[in-house]
Amino acid sequence: MSKIRIAKEEELSKILVFAKNYRPDIELSWLSKWVNKIVVVEKNGRLMGSALCSFEEETFIHFMNAEDWDTLVELAKYLLDNAFETGSTKVRTFIPANRIDLQMSLTKLGFEYEGRLRKSMLNVDGKLIDAISMCKWTPDIPKIPKHVFEPLGFHIRPYRSEDYGKILELSRDAFPGEDPFEDAELIEEISRDNPELNLIALDKNGRIVGGIFAWEWAPKNAWIYLLAVLHSAQGHHVGTLLLKKLEENARRKGILRLQVDTNVNNFPAILFYLKNGFEFEYREIAASKLKRKDTDDAVFSKSI
Ligand SMILES: CC(C)(COP(=O)(O)OP(=O)(O)OC[C@H]1O[C@@H](n2cnc3c(N)ncnc32)[C@H](O)[C@@H]1OP(=O)(O)O)[C@@H](O)C(=O)NCCC(=O)NCCS
Numbered sequence: 001m002s003k004i005r006i007a008k009e010e011e012l013s014k015i016l017v018f019a020k021n022y023r024p025d026i027e028l029s030w031l032s033k034w035v036n037k038i039v040v041v042e043k044n045g046r047l048m049g050s051a052l053c054s055f056e057e058e059t060f061i062h063f064m065n066a067e068d069w070d071t072l073v074e075l076a077k078y079l080l081d082n083a084f085e086t087g088s089t090k091v092r093t094f095i096p097a098n099r100i101d102l103q104m105s106l107t108k109l110g111f112e113y114e115g116r117l118r119k120s121m122l123n124v125d126g127k128l129i130d131a132i133s134m135c136k137w138t139p140d141i142p143k144i145p146k147h148v149f150e151p152l153g154f155h156i157r158p159y160r161s162e163d164y165g166k167i168l169e170l171s172r173d174a175f176p177g178e179d180p181f182e183d184a185e186l187i188e189e190i191s192r193d194n195p196e197l198n199l200i201a202l203d204k205n206g207r208i209v210g211g212i213f214a215w216e217w218a219p220k221n222a223w224i225y226l227l228a229v230l231h232s233a234q235g236h237h238v239g240t241l242l243l244k245k246l247e248e249n250a251r252r253k254g255i256l257r258l259q260v261d262t263n264v265n266n267f268p269a270i271l272f273y274l275k276n277g278f279e280f281e282y283r284e285i286a287a288s289k290l291k292r293k294d295t296d297d298a299v300f301s302k303s304i
Helices: 009-020 028-032 069-085 100-108 161-174 180-193 238-252 267-275
Strands: 002-006 038-043 046-054 058-066 090-096 112-122 128-136 154-158 198-203 208-218 221-229 257-263 279-284 297-303
Touching (some): 002 069, 009 038, 009 046, 009 058, 046 069, 058 069, 100 112, 100 128, 100 267, 112 279, 161 180, 161 198, 161 208, 161 221, 180 198, 180 208, 180 221, 198 238, 208 238, 238 267, 257 267, 267 297
Parallel strands (some): 058 090, 221 257
Antiparallel strands (some): 038 046, 090 128, 112 128, 198 208, 257 297, 279 297
16 A cells, blocks of 8 residues: 655655655755655655655646656655645746656656757756756646557568559558548658658568658758558567668768657657657647647657
8 A cells, every 4th residue: 555645854864765766856855945845756665756846836846756657657656636625827947858757657647848958957967068958738647558568570671663552551550531642642752862761660571560761951951751550560670670671771871860750649650759868859739720639739840
């Protein structure tokens, strides 16, 4: 059984470990001033997580950390419910920009990237480092399809015109409800100039399992127009290996940067890009005629 309660003075040194792992600049002396605001999760007599928030119109999470994912979700749910019930309209937190693991955990909890704060947080060795701001406007935690890695046999080769039908199959499966011909037509066109940037993955029966399609839209910059893996093949690192091969080919062509956009609510894709070394660049606000659909995009980039 787990219990969420206010921290005790004698627990501060354990709490400091959770806190420092989230924000390296937190010190024991600072923490001790907030002891009656710090919450802890206790399971079978053990401290499993801890957090500190200032609940205001805009709640700020100083730190929120736990030993395992389920405890973190429990703690986050408690804080988010509290924040929105007590009148907050936004919850924000700052983390070191180089902590992709934290950024991914917050993304899974439904936080969005807000911006980068240059040289604004002290590292453990006293150096100023960049931080990023992540924020959230609702208490709900998204349901992200479970990702379980299993090996799958497949090979990768450049797209050819005779693969047109395969692209329709892939596009229908990965983007249900969208026009598959739009993708297929564009891929047919962009692959003519850059076959090595337009790759498909096939299983041993010649069935398409995934594809990645990019073009050099500006000198030395390639834009990934489409990355898709068949539903039944997701979680087998097809996406990762397609991206690796694209990076290898792009580098050989002298391309220095890859860019991609995806819907801000496409959490699996956002987690995929973060895991593969992409950084969030900006949020592309949808044109107002499209506003009824949740169509804002998040743009990511990676230097290769
Ligand atoms: C996004 C997509 C391309 C990922 O392809 P994939 O082959 O299933 O992904 P991989 O197996 O290579 O996963 C690599 C990493 O991405 C992250 N990831 C991928 N899918 C995830 C999911 N559903 N939940 C959480 N993390 C996920 C994980 O960190 C994973 O690393 P791990 O295996 O070490 O946990 C695939 O889900 C897809 O085609 N989705 C539908 C179409 C789409 O949204 N395309 C992108 C739009 S731009």
